[in-house]
Amino acid sequence: xxxxxxxxxxxxxxxxxxxxxxxxxxxxxxxxxxxxxxxxxxxxxxxxxxxxxxxxxxxxxxxxxxxxxxxxxxxxxxxxxxxxxxxxxxxxxxxxxxxxxxxxxxxxxxxxxxxxxxxxxxxxxxxxxxxxxxxxxxxxxxxxxxxxxxxxxxxxxxxxxxxxxxxxxxxxxxxxxxxxxxxxxxxxxxxxxxxxxxxxxxxxxxxxxxxxxxxxxxxxxxxxxxxxxxxxxxxxxxxxxxxxxxxxxxxxxxxxxxxxxxxxxxxxxxxxxxxxxxxxxxxxxxxxxxxxxxxxxxxxxxxxxxxxxxxxxxxxxxxxxxxxxxxxxxxxxxxxxxxxxxxxxxxxxxxxxxxxxxxxxxxxxxxxxxxxxxxxxxxxxxxxxxxxxxxxxxxxxxxxxxxxxxxxxxxxxxxxxxxxxxxxxxxxxxxxxxxxxxxxxxxxxxxxxxxxxxxxxxxxxxxx
Numbered sequence: 001x002x003x004x005x006x007x008x009x010x011x012x013x014x015x016x017x018x019x020x021x022x023x024x025x026x027x028x029x030x031x032x033x034x035x036x037x038x039x040x041x042x043x044x045x046x047x048x049x050x051x052x053x054x055x056x057x058x059x060x061x062x063x064x065x066x067x068x069x070x071x072x073x074x075x076x077x078x079x080x081x082x083x084x085x086x087x088x089x090x091x092x093x094x095x096x097x098x099x100x101x102x103x104x105x106x107x108x109x110x111x112x113x114x115x116x117x118x119x120x121x122x123x124x125x126x127x128x129x130x131x132x133x134x135x136x137x138x139x140x141x142x143x144x145x146x147x148x149x150x151x152x153x154x155x156x157x158x159x160x161x162x163x164x165x166x167x168x169x170x171x172x173x174x175x176x177x178x179x180x181x182x183x184x185x186x187x188x189x190x191x192x193x194x195x196x197x198x199x200x201x202x203x204x205x206x207x208x209x210x211x212x213x214x215x216x217x218x219x220x221x222x223x224x225x226x227x228x229x230x231x232x233x234x235x236x237x238x239x240x241x242x243x244x245x246x247x248x249x250x251x252x253x254x255x256x257x258x259x260x261x262x263x264x265x266x267x268x269x270x271x272x273x274x275x276x277x278x279x280x281x282x283x284x285x286x287x288x289x290x291x292x293x294x295x296x297x298x299x300x301x302x303x304x305x306x307x308x309x310x311x312x313x314x315x316x317x318x319x320x321x322x323x324x325x326x327x328x329x330x331x332x333x334x335x336x337x338x339x340x341x342x343x344x345x346x347x348x349x350x351x352x353x354x355x356x357x358x359x360x361x362x363x364x365x366x367x368x369x370x371x372x373x374x375x376x377x378x379x380x381x382x383x384x385x386x387x388x389x390x391x392x393x394x395x396x397x398x399x400x401x402x403x404x405x406x407x408x409x410x411x412x413x414x415x416x417x418x419x420x421x422x423x424x425x426x427x428x429x430x431x432x433x434x435x436x437x438x439x440x441x442x443x444x445x446x447x448x449x450x451x452x453x454x455x456x457x458x459x460x461x462x463x464x
Contacts, residue, residue: 027300029293030370039276040382051277052458053285057171060270060455065262066178069251073174076252080170083163087156104136135318144308151301154294161291164462168287170250171461175452177247182265183445184243188236190437191229197430198226205423218423225427229434265444270451274458276385283374285459292373299363306359310345310352377457384454391443391450398436398443405429405436 058067074080108131140146202222209219245255283289318338345352412429415421455461 025300025304027297030296030367032371032374035279035374036378038278039378039385051281052274052455052460053277053463055271055274055455055460056463057175057455057461058464060451060460061175063178063262063268065260066175068260069178069247070171070174072253073170073251074167077170077250078252079166080163081252083159083166087159087163089159106134108132108134132319135316137316139314139316141314142308142311144305144311144313147301147304147308151298151305154298154301157294158291158298161287161294165287165291168456168459168461172452172456174247174250176449177243177250179265179268179445179448179452181240181243181247181259182261182263182268183441184236184240185261186265186441187438188233188240190434190441191232191236194430194434195226195229195233198222198229201426201430202226214423221423221427225430265441265448268448270448274388274451274454274460276381277458279378282381282459283377286377287459287462289373289377292370296363296366296370299359299366303356303359303363306352306356309355380457384450384457388447388450388454391447395440395443395447398440402433402436402440405433409433 057070061067061070138145202219205214205219205222208214209216244259247259248255248257277285316338409429409432412421412426416423416426
C-alpha cells in the first residue's frame with residue numbers, strides 16, 4: 001500500500017504543478033476609440049450622485065394598481081418563466097462543464113462462477129469475486145479544461161443577463177400598456193362627456209327651433225354632431241378590450257381577466273427629469289451590454305480551448321481493489337493498477353490549426369458585434385432623451401391649446417345665448433374643444449411612454 005501511495009504522489013505532483021499553466025490570451029475589455037464622454041443633450045457632471053439605478057420601478061411608478069400588475073407579471077409572465085428555466089438549465093450545464101477538471105471515481109463489484117470440463121467426471125468450478133475502485137483524471141496541463149469551463153460560465157452569465165434584460169422589458173411593457181389603457185379610458189370619458197353636451201345642445205337647438213327663434217338648420221346640425229360623436233364610442237370600447245387582453249397576457253393571465261384601474265392618466269406624475277449616467281457607468285450596468293461582453297468572453301475562451309487542443313494531454317488512470325475465489329479473502333488478495341498516458345496530435349493536415357483560426361475569426365466577429373451593441377445603446381439613449389424633451393414640450397403646448405379652446409367654447413356659448421353669434425360658431429368651438437382635449441390626452445400619454453422608454457434605456461427597472 002505504501003508503494004501505491006508513493007506511485008500516485010510521484011505521478012500527480014508534477015501534473016498538478018504543470019496544471020498551473022494556462023496557455024492563451026486572457027480576456028480584456030474592448031475599448032472603443034473616440035467614445036463620447038456624455039450623451040447628446042447632456043453634460044458631464046462629476047458631482048452627479050444619483051443614478052437611475054437608484055430609482056426603483058416602484059418609486060417611479062407610484063400607482064399601487066400598476067405596481068401590483070408589474071409584480072404579477074414578473075412572477076407569472078411566461079417569457080420570464082422560460083428565462084428562469086433556461087438559467088436552471090445553464091446552471092446544470094455549468095456543473096457538467098466543471099466536472100472534467102476533477103477526478104472521475106467509480107466503483108465496480110461483481111462475481112462469476114465458471115465450470116471447466118476436461119472430460120468425463122473431471123470437472124472444475126472456478127468461482128471469482130472482485131471489487132475495484134477506479135479513478136480517471138485528465139491533468140489540465142495547458143488550461144484546455146479551464147478554457148472550456150470559462151466558456152461555459154460565460155454562456156451561463158449570458159442567460160443571467162438576458163433574464164435581467166427581459167425583466168427590464170417586461171416592467172416597461174406593463175407600464176406602457178397600463179398607461180395606454182388609462183389613456184383609452186380617458187378618451188372614452190371625454191367622448192361620453194361630449195355626448196352629454198351634444199344631447200343638451202340638441203335639446204336646446206330644438207327648443208329654439210320650435211319657438212321660432214332659429215331656422216331648422218342649427219337643429220339639424222346639432223343632430224349631425226351628436227351622431228358623429230356616437231360613432232366614436234364602439235371603436236374606443238373595442239380598443240380598450242384589446243388593450244386589456246394584451247395586458248392580461250403580459251401578467252400571465254387569460255385574456256378574459258378583468259384589469260383593475262388606478263390613477264387617471266392626468267393624475268400620474270413623474271420626476272421632472274431622470275438622472276443620465278455617464279456612458280462608462282451605463283455600459284457597466286445595462287444587461288444587453290453585459291450580455292454582449294459575456295459573449296466576447298465565451299468566444300475568447302473558445303480561442304484558448306482551440307489553441308490548447310493542439311498540445312498533448314495527460315491522462316492518469318488508477319485502480320485499487322481485491323480479487324478472490326472467496327468473499328472473505330478480499331483484504332488478503334489486494335490488486336492495484338496505475339498508469340499515465342500522454343497523447344497528442346502529430347500530423348492531422350492542419351485540422352486543429354484551422355479550428356484555432358476559425359475560433360479567432362469568431363472572436364473578432366463578436367468584437368464588432370459588441371461595438372455595434374454599444375453604438376445602438378448610444379442611439380437608444382440619445383433618442384430617448386430627445387423624445388422625452390419634445391414630448392414634454394408638446395404636452396405643455398397642448399395644455400395651452402386646451403385652455404384656450406375651453407375659454408373660446410364658454411364664450412361662444414354665452415354669446416350664442418345672447419344672440420350675438422350663430423350656432424355655427426358654437427359648433428366650431430365644440431369641435432375645437434373636443435379635438436384639443438383628445439390631443440392633450442394623447443400628448444400626456446406620449447410623455448408617459450417617453451419617460452418609460454427613457455427609464456428603460458438608462459437601465460432602470462431591475463430593482464423594485
